[in-house]
Amino acid sequence: MHPFSLSRADDPAKTIAAHAQDGQVAFIAGGTDLLGLMKDRATFPEHLLDINRLPGMSRIEARPDGGLRIGALARMSDVAAHPQVRQRFPVIAEGLLFAASGQLRNMASMGGNIMQRTRCAYFRDDDDAPCNKRRPGSGCSALQGINRNHAIFGWSDACVATHPSDVAVAFAALDAFVIVRGVQGERSIPFTEFHRLPGGTPERDNVLERGDLIVAIEVPARPEGRASHYLKVRDRQSYEFALVSAAAAVAANGRRIRSARLAMGGVAHKPWRLSAAEVALRGVSLDDGARLKAAIAASFADARPLEHNAFKVELAQRVALRALQTAGART
Ligand SMILES: Cc1cc2nc3c(=O)[nH]c(=O)nc-3n(C[C@H](O)[C@H](O)[C@H](O)COP(=O)(O)OP(=O)(O)OC[C@H]3O[C@@H](n4cnc5c(N)ncnc54)[C@H](O)[C@@H]3O)c2cc1C
Ligand code: SF4
Structure with missing residues (x-):
């Protein structure tokens, strides 16, 4: 070291x-x-x-309007256990509880969680395999190598990695904000714009600049918040990163969807929002499996699987459907 x-x-x-x-x-x-x-x-x-002793950054605040402000130094386990987080946004609590292990969640902060780097084995391995994220300009070993765990959306020839955070998928679905303090003062970054696609500069995971400190994550009140769910599929039942995951949140009139929020993990360099599916889901009955499935498929027309991960295209749609139906059962 x-x-x-x-x-x-x-x-x-x-x-x-x-x-x-x-x-x-x-x-x-x-x-x-x-x-x-x-x-x-x-x-x-x-x-x-x-930064652990910086003041005021560990608080978890349940706002009177129904939103949340989660300090960047709040621990994953404290956020997952907070009664108002569990009640207002089960998808956040579940995203946290499906992550890592109890010991890690006690130690790991929320700011650190959304800043964590990819689990691409070529990036993590201490050897000389080309990796543009580790050594810009060296190439991408996963592009033609073992890419079963890699992206099916938004990748470039420079990098096909996925983002590993679970709770980030929930924050993306809920249109949360990352509150950042930098040399120019404080600013609020929409969560869906916080992480980047790799393009030609995969060494940059997000839009932060030098001197930027994440101070909190804010989740506005959302009508879909209570009827929400996080579903994670992985190679073993615990202590494993997502192969594919989905965060779903729904508001309904009776059993008919008024609005749906859907984002996926394990499929791209950032949490991947299913915007076309969200539009197509409006007005569909939560009991009409065939129409729900067809609406979700609208977001997969531009999926681009790699040599070893074509299975993710079908798996991701099934995971999104199951997450949506479970969230729908909570309306
Ligand atoms: C074995 C193992 C299994 C795991 N499984 C999962 C999983 O299934 N799902 C999942 O989501 N995660 C998983 N994780 C990742 C874990 O959740 C993260 O390691 C953790 O959340 C990082 O938080 P930390 O406070 O320890 O960050 P640190 O390690 O302290 O920091 C991580 C990065 O964030 C930066 N940083 C930290 N705080 C701030 C801030 N406030 N502002 C700006 N930059 C900051 C640091 O500079 C560093 O670059 C796993 C980790 C391990 C080791
Ligand atoms: S996918 Fe990205 S992180 Fe993995 S080897 Fe390629 S450049 Fe490196």
């Missing part, structure tokens, strides 16, 4: 300035992803700034 120094941050403005001024500084929260990447020699920060 590369040598590094560690110091504890207590002042937000100084913390942001230190990160903005020195490209060798990295924030560390729970350390459950960053330290693994450092051990795998996928990143080499020279100085870690421990």
Whole structure:
């Protein structure tokens, strides 16, 4: 492991300035992803700034209007267990509970979760396999290599990786916001615009710049929030990343869908919203399986599977349908 120094941050403005001024500084929260990447020699920060004591960033606030503000340093397990999170947005609590292990969730922060990097084995492996995310310009081993776990949407020849966060899929479906404080002050980034597609610069996972500190994630009140569900399919039942997952949330008049929100994990470099399906689902009965299936298929016309993951095209549609029906049963 590369040598590094560690110091504890207590002042937000100084913390942001230190990160903005020195490209060798990295924030560390729970350390459950960053330290693994450092051990795998996928990143080499020279100085870690421990942000855990920054004030006010661990709070979970249930707002009077029905929304939530979740501090970036709130732990995954605390958010999953919060009664108002479970009641208002079951999809968030479920997305968290299906992730990692109890011990990891106790340690891991919400900000760190949405910042975690891909689980592409070529990126994580400590060897010389070409990987544009690890070494820009070196090539993509997964494009012609083993790509069973990789993307079916939005990939480029430079990178076919998927984003691994579960709860990010729920936040994307709910049109949450990432609240970021940087050298220019605070700004709010729509969740669906926070993570990037790889294009020609897959080394950049999201739109943050140097000096940007995530302070919170805000989830506005949503009529679909209570009738929501997260479904994750993986190679083993626990302690595994998603092969394919879906976050679904529904508002209905009786059994007829008034509005639906659908996003998928394990299929793209970012949580993948099924916008065409959401439009097609309006007015469809939650009991009409054939029409629900046809509406979901509207979002898969542009799926582009790789050599080893064509099965994901069918699997993802089935997972989206099941998630939608389970959410619908909660209306
Ligand atoms: C074995 C294992 C299994 C896992 N399984 C799953 C799973 O099934 N599903 C899932 O979703 N996740 C899974 N994870 C990932 C886990 O959820 C993340 O490692 C964790 O959420 C990261 O949070 P952290 O606080 O430890 O982040 P850290 O490791 O401290 O930081 C991660 C990154 O975020 C940056 N960062 C942290 N906080 C901020 C902030 N406030 N502002 C800006 N940048 C910040 C850091 O600089 C670093 O780049 C798994 C992890 C492990 C090790
Ligand atoms: S898919 Fe992306 S992360 Fe994986 S080898 Fe290719 S460039 Fe690297």
